[in-house]
Amino acid sequence: MSTSRSLAEHAAAVLARVGPLPVQDVGLDALAVEGPGRVLGADVRAAALVPPFDAAAMDGYAVRLADLPTDGSPVTLPVVGDLRPGSPPDRGERDGGAVRIMTGAPVPVWADAVVPVERTSTGRFVAGGPTTEREVTLARQPRAHLRHRGEDVRPGDVxxxxxxxxxxxxxxxxxxxxxxxxxxxxxxxxxxxxxxSELVPAEGGGIAGDGLIPDSNSLLLTALARAAGADVVRVGAVPDDADALRAALDHVVGAAVDLVVTTGGVSAGASDVVRAVLADDDARLTDVDVAAVALRPGRPQALARWRGVPWVALPGNPVSAFVSFALFVRPALAALAGREPPRPVRRPAAEAWPSPPGRTHVVPVRTLPSGAVARATAPGAGHRPGGHATSTLLGADALALVPPDVEKVEAGDGLDVLPLDLPLGAGG
Structure with missing residues (x-):
């Protein structure tokens, strides 16, 4: 027996089954190579000054402004040192002169400005070359070209x-x-x-036709989950056999996953294996919730726990699976990661189109340069927008959510639009 509910009610039911994952300290070296998906579990504060010392912001000469005329006229000073990045700080006192200094090197304690080399008689430094100039002619500049200790970050800064x-x-x-x-x-x-049972591995050279089709859904959901920042255990296709599905669920739950997502088998057909398993009296199965969501596409949905792990069962039509992932699974992954899910934004419709009343109509759309949205179309001459056409997704960068009481979207109407921000929604 299915429970009738709205899109918002089913989204809330999914989120009620997940919560933020534990916090762990991970080294910066690991985070730098892991890729996207990590979220801070606590506020982070700096522990050191940035920069840690007064440093040169330009290649040039460190000088004391008191040695340079205030009217900007040039003066010739002896070159009394050479500082490079990594050099120990010069903490000695000097009566005058200029120190050859490179960007990032610590500025002598007595200096309060750096004159860029191109503004001096030297003109330029030769890479790797030693100090050859014994004196330099330069003048006061409008800027000091210094990076002061702690001017960027201080301990305790968030x-x-x-x-x-x-x-x-x-x-x-x-x-x-x-x-x-x-x-x-x-x-x-x-x-x-x-x-x-009609699915053959798309990547294994399986031959479609004669009632068989490639398993594109597990590839679709794997790519969507990775783009949403999750690690993925992909099983591929499971035949319409209840024992095979139970064995597959046992296998993935044993791999310590946080969420199970399936497609297909949630409608009312004789081959709908997910519905058959959900109807079982099985100790591994709890919190079963079969729903008829006021949504097009994506009406049949189901939720459960298999050995305690949340299970979200989506319809098998590829567009329905795509839409259901965006509306229900992506927010669940965000909740697990401890971040806010994507939110709809308000956009005007660029054109008129009919909308079946009674259910929220989810329409793949593309965003125009004006900011308005138009229905995404499948590539190829003569193709029209269609909710069943998977190729329509190739031109979509968002999903428009048309309310159940709207029978026709008029050009200029404001719509709630959910940006996809995913590689598989690379509209153009």
């Missing part, structure tokens, strides 16, 4: 908040700020499998 994504910039600034690791939530691991 570099990131709990829930923020770990970005390359955060990894770099954390390293500069004296940190060696970040407190992050474990990346979600999702198991993906598709059901159907």
């Amino acid at each position: 570099l990131g908040r709990a829930g923020d994504a770990v970005t390359p910039a955060l990894v770099a600034v954390a390293a500069s700020g004296g940190l060696t690791a970040l407190p992050v939530r474990r990346r979600p691991c999702v198991a993906v499998l598709s059901t159907g």
Whole structure:
């Protein structure tokens, strides 16, 4: 027996089954090569000054402004030293002169400005060349060209908040700020499998036709889950056999996944193996929730736990699976990772189109340069928009959510639009 509910009600039911994963300290070196998907589990604060010392912001000469005329006229000074990045700081006192200095080198304690080399009589430095000039002619400049100690980051400064994504910039600034690791939530691991005795492995050279079709759904969901920042255990196709499905579920749950996602078998047909398993009196199965969601496409949905692991069962039509992933699975993965899910934005419709009333109509759309959205179309001459056409997704970068009470979208109407931000929705 199915429970009738709205899109929002089913989305809430999915999110009620998941929660943020544990926090662990992970080294910056590992985070730098892991790729996307990690989220901070706690606020991160700097432990050191950035920069840690007063440094030259340009190649040139470190000088004391008191030695340069205030009217900007040039003066000739003796070159009394040479500092490069990695040189120990010059903490001695000097009566005057200029020190040859390269970008990033510590500025002598007595100096308060750097004159860029191109603004001096030297003109340019030769890479790798030794100090040859004994004196240099230069003048006061409008800027000091110094990076002062701690001007960028100070100990205790907040570099990131709990829930923020770990970005390359955060990894770099954390390293500069004296940190060696970040407190992050474990990346979600999702198991993906598709059901159907008609499916043959798309990557294994299986021959489609004569009632057989390639298993594109497990590839689709695997790519979508990876793009959403999750690790994936992909099983591939499982035939319409209840024992085979139970064995596959046991296998993936044994791999310590956080979420199981299946496609197919949730409707009312005689071959719908997911519905058959969900109707079993099986100790491994709990919290069964079969729903008829007021959604097009994607009406048949189901939820359960298999040996305690949340299981989200999506319909088998590829467009329905794509839409269901965006509306239900991607927010669940965000919740597991401890971050906010993508939210719809308001966009005007660029054109009119009919919409079947009674259910939220989810329409793949592409965003135009004007910011308005138009229905995505399948490639090829004469192809029209269609909810069943998987190739329509090739031109989509968002999903428009048309309310159940709307029978026709008019040009200029405001729509809630969910950006996809995923490689498989690379609209153009």
